[in-house]
Amino acid sequence: MTGCAAISNMTTKMRPSELTRRLGLAVGALIAMALPAVAGLCEKRDFEGAPYAVCTVAAADQDKLRLWLDGPDGQVLGDFRAVRDMLDDGEVLGFAMNAGMYHADYSPVGLFRSDGTERGEVVTVGGGGNFGMRPNGVFCVGARAPFQVIESRRFAKVRPDCRLATQSGPMLVIEGDLHPRFLPDSDSRYIRNGVGVSRDMETAWFVISDRPVTFHEFARFFRDELQARNALYFDGSISRLYAPAINRADWGRRMGPIIGLVERS
Secondary structure, three states: OOOOOOOOOOOOOOOHHHHHHHHHHHHHHHHHHOOOOOOOOEEEEEEOOEEEEEEEEEHHHHHHEEEEOEOOOOOEOOOHHHHHHOOOOOEEEEEEEEOOOEOOOOOEOOOEEEOOEEEOOOOOOOOOOOOOOOOOEEEEEEEOEEEEEEEHHHHHHHOOOOOEEEEEOOEEEEOOEEOOOOOOOOOOOEOEEEEEEOOOOOEEEEEEEOOOEOHHHHHHHHHHHOOOOEEEEEEEOOOOEEEHHHOEEOOOOOOOOEEEEEEEO
16 A cells, blocks of 8 residues: 655755655646646645645536546556547546556556446555545435545445545545644644545545645635645655646656546646
């Protein structure tokens, strides 16, 4: 299972991992500037002095969301370029980000469902690592409401007919409250990404922090800045975003599940 390696405070000599990340952001920005962008889809925001990137999807565009793992050849896609390469003529990738944790072979940890294809099963037991920090949850698109983040044990009982579903953990916001295990004074900081859903379940926000933040800080961004009813953590440290509207095309280690929005050009 992917995890988050510890990130220490910045010193006068930049660590190789941080240097690589910054070089990746710079190169990705140059790549993104040459790619078609969907105006207004993603934006930069600040909260409590920390920068974030937010991509907003409204209910009217829920059918444009896609969830990927393998390509037509059955091989794991692994990065944003492979996703773009498999799109049909006239299709444009508006944004994309990693969408959940995965095993060493890139298979998803927990449930993965994409337009009739299902991999893995809902995991309801607790365990080690962030995924096992219950309550964890499932991001669901297209079942009764446009967008939902559903606690995993409840999901297993209800079995909603989601068009897209990806399980991860922990939940960040639970019916308006922060996850009870998050500590305000934690020193565990990572680049983190996740998804939040509005109270009316008509809007989904896909968010990545642009500097290392704690779980408590990241969850407060969803609850206090976005007013999310529920939010789900996708991952940390490997978290990456493709968003040409804000000149982002992050690159780095290969990924498992990837979620994104596809427009017609």
